[in-house]
Amino acid sequence: MSVDLSNVRNIGISAHIDSGKTTLTERILFYTDRIHAIHDVRGKDGVGAKMDSMELERERGITIQSAATFCNWKGKDINIIDTPGHVDFTIEVERALRVLDGAVLVLCSVGGVQSQSITVNRQMTRYKVPRIAFINKCDRTGANPERVTAQLREKLGLNALMVQMPIGLENDLVGVVDLVTMKALYFEGENGEIIREEEIPAALQARAQEKREELLEAVSMFSDELMEVMLEEGAIDPELIRDAIRKGTLALELTPVFVGSAYKNKAVQPMLDGVNAYLPCPTDVVNVALDLNNEEKEFAVTNSPEDPLIMLAFKLEDGRYGQLTYVRTYQGKLNKGDTVFNSRTGKKVKIGRLCRMHSDEMEDIEFCGSGDIVALFGVDCASGDTFCSGDISCSMSSMHIPEPVISLAIVPVDNKAQINMSKALNRFTKEDPTFKTFVDHETNETIISGMGELHLEVYVERMKREYNAEVQVGAPQVAYRETITARAEFNYTHKKQTGGSGQFGRVAGYMEPLEEGEYEFVDSIVGGSIPREFISSCDKGFQKSLVKGSLCGSGVTGVRCVINDGAYHAVDSSDVAFQLAAIGAFKDGYMKAKPVIMEPIMKVSVEGPTEFQGSIMGSINQRRGMIIGTMEEGNYTVVEADVPLSEMFGYSTTLRSLTQGKAEFTMEFSAFKQVPKLVNDELIKKYQSEKKNA
């Protein structure tokens, strides 16, 4: 294990689904001697790629959970987090980016920049992650890395610069030209492990020279020394160019672009050289923590092993040996057997076992230091918790968590499944903050909600496979919300006298829309018309009312409840009586406050041949979509639109039949918006009839 932090790289590999990033990781592990044979992603050989350790991932050929691994390339310790490509698993990508110092953005040389790449890039920008790009699949028909580089500039706004150019394309791809050293690299041997360095082929000389000029002109902006050498027209030391590229990359002003084909074992090793040369080490990045002893004032972590320990739990997994917690250390040093504090709960935790993770295999270690990504055993915590040594109390900044947009009702098939399902849900909700669950007391069904159909589908499958919990699944339901649009007064008296001690409580005040936030309770009682001990009962009563709105039974958000009057009885008033009075008061005010139903709107991007543009736009229009714009890219068109999620079920089938299977779409949550009147009425009618039949 390296102590010198300049020899550590914490990197993520993120990209659009099916751009081949798991294959790329597999090759990285092979070339760094972490594995000794290469396996297919889809598990055709019955083994599956190393990083896709979940059975389900191997079957579907996509990465669902990010797995962490570690390797060493030319003296640098590289911690790699393989992140999922599907937009439904964005939280995994976000978490990974929070703890990483740099990233490799993998793109398909045919598909180019797609909407998930745009999402991932936006996230990388949010967390200020320097990146390099790897344009993969250059062996595929239609490969065009130059077009993809142009897209990186146009669509992602990156200053993308090719530091390599391919030698041949599609079936003729044989190697790459390194534009820094001006050498041709060929990859030979059974798995491309032998690199042969040659002079650039004569046919490519002129083009390579042209591309190098472009590169030098752009990178010289970051190095006065390089600029001077260029002006003097002297021989340029490749190290000088690399230094300039590194400076530009770390400043987020440059994205070096590598090309190759991981599947065909071409040019993965030079990309690894790029990770070493251009991506930051932990000390190159400023990470900020919040000082809990000083009004959450921000301070930069030091990275020093001498300072008190700070580490962030960014991922939990329930493995064979109990809970496994992935942590990133930001400063200090952790030894096996040390005791640390969870700054959220204030609890002491003893670290009994410390491991480096290599996908689902572990390597026990004695200590870890600043910049390391390791796994802890048997530590009870939630994702996002910060651990500190006793002499400091701080929290790493919180992560952005999106709200779930879709829900499913699940019913266990028998008692055994019921018990197992509870265990599974308990674990999944702890692991994944975008996955939520609750029991609908009216229908007695368990509702799970998340970020998309695939997201929930995967959890249902995992329940079955990992917990033996067979459940019946209802049709996916959109997670509607209710909110109020006007201020309304309420005044309700709860009175019950059925023998013995009675119940009495009066709650009066008003409710009004809350611009930001979900709920706010304001106590404006003066003169003790409601005794202090019953104020929190009113709050509880209102919160209970928020769970289910009376329009369509969805949760109510964006409400401020203010109480300013009330009455009590010396004997009959109680916690329960005031809770019920508040529930009655909420009912009284709610319908007067002009409630409306809100629905999740998705940002949809459809990409297909230009000849189908009319059909694509028509299909979006039929689904209550609002087309924001269209982009013509050669023979391809991209249509961007905002479409209600409720209208997107089954869209892939429609799109396939409309475009002879030539178009594809991606979507991600954009915002909650009020539903149109017609839909509003339908939802209310449906809810009323469900209530009647319940």
Add this chain to the structure above:
Amino acid sequence: MAKKDLVMKNPLRVLGLEKKVKEKGAGMGLVIARAGLGKTAILVQIALDSMLWGDKVLHVSIGESFDKTRAWYDDILDLMAAEKKNDNFQTTVTEIMSNRMIMTFKENSFNQAKLEERLDDLVQQNIYKPVCLIIDGYDFQKGDRAALQEFKEFMVRRGLKMIWFSATTHRDDERKSPVGVPAPCHDIDDLFDVALLIAPKEDAIDLKILKCVGGVIDSGTSLTLDPSTMLIRKA
């Protein structure tokens, strides 16, 4: 009231575009300047003005990305929001956004026939029927009088009321039409009803109204641009 307020207080009122659109039928407008002086900012403000009237706008951006074009609108709206300090501003913005659609084309693939084809896709399926067209980035060096006349005929065929173009002048080309429209549009200025020239001064940027057929300009009225925000003001 926010919307009405924004419409009435808009300095663009002096051009009488509303009257022109309602009474006169189809017309073409031109915003001309050297590169980097803010043509797109002006076009976006003209588009927003139309959107506030309730007219549907199709913003065609040639050689510029979709995100960049959208970012122009977001930036201008942010600046307007900061300036107006109107509580209902955000609601107004959400309301008018359904009146905007953006289409982007590569420089080498744009022509009037292609645009008409795309517009047909929208109109025939009743998806979107624009009244105002913004064409930003049209190459006047290549496009001749006949091509511009085609656009005029296309407007009538498609029921468009106004098309706004942007054109880039070059410092070393000093040709001008009699009303002052510089090259490359100097010999086709008769095709435009409105021509606005962005002219930088020492400490400000003038928006000179070179031509405004049927406008309601009071004598001595001129417009200026705030150089820090590129928002239009009355001088």
